């Protein structure tokens with residue numbers, strides 16, 4: 001058994017990829033149980049399944065009910081906040097609230113919510129601002145911490161956060177890719193910062209459920225590559241600047257895996273048998289899994305020059321304190 005213990009705070013276990021379905025096509029058999037088994041082997045104790053809108057939150061909760069190690073979040077992602085207006089906004093909020101209230105113990109956070117100005121094509125800015133703030137009602141009523149998302153929107157995010165900080169018990173800004181100053185401002189509000197492989201290695205215009213970052217690696221695209229390496233350096237500096245008492249760790253799987261082209265990949269020590277085409281008992285190339293959380297720890301601890309076990313224990317304790325306070 002692993003000497004490490006982890007909580008993966010951002011894991012999209014409802015994604016069809018974990019059922020072998022890629023872009024709507026069944027490519028291999030459902031191997032969710034193997035994915036979980038691999039993660040448990042390296043020390044994952046709890047999985048916080050991300051809910052991205054009302055329907056997705058229902059599915060996340062439904063899955064969470066199948067395993068004692070699974071938990072879920074309930075909320076609406078900034079890129080999906082137009083759903084409030086496509087429905088009756090108050091009713092939509094009420095349904096999120098009911099889902100949470102009726103499943104205390106399984107639902108451990110309000111989220112994913114926040115702002116994402118990199119992807120305004122999915123939801124306009126004003127709508128995002130309005131319904132991010134509206135979701136504080138959920139945090140206030142349920143007294144649950146928040147699982148927060150902030151992309152290219154730091155000033156506005158901080159503004160809303162400051163105005164509503166006393167309405168929520170706390171939370172984490174996951175998949176953080178902001179500056180040192182932005183991280184400091186969030187820590188001043190007693191919020192935690194979540195890192196995955198992506199934060200440490202690539203740039204900010206990459207989002208969950210998109211694969212647009214592939215263009216970064218296209219040969220000849222030197223402008224983009226240059227931007228990436230600068231951003232990488234800056235991100236590693238940000239990671240170093242945050243006290244471990246304010247950090248959390250996540251995979252954001254099946255997205256955001258460590259790529260061999262990433263600067264941080266040289267720090268990775270643990271590898272898993274991986275095939276380009278799915279094979280029983282193997283990871284699949286380009287599908288991130290919760291077991292890869294150990295690789296994120298390895299990069300983090302190398303960059304921060306910290307003992308991995310000690311760092312893992314701190315990250316674990318931080319997460320328990322915020323999301324599982326009754327443990």
Ligand SMILES: [Zn+2]
Nearest residue numbers: 112149175208
């Ligand atoms: Zn996010």
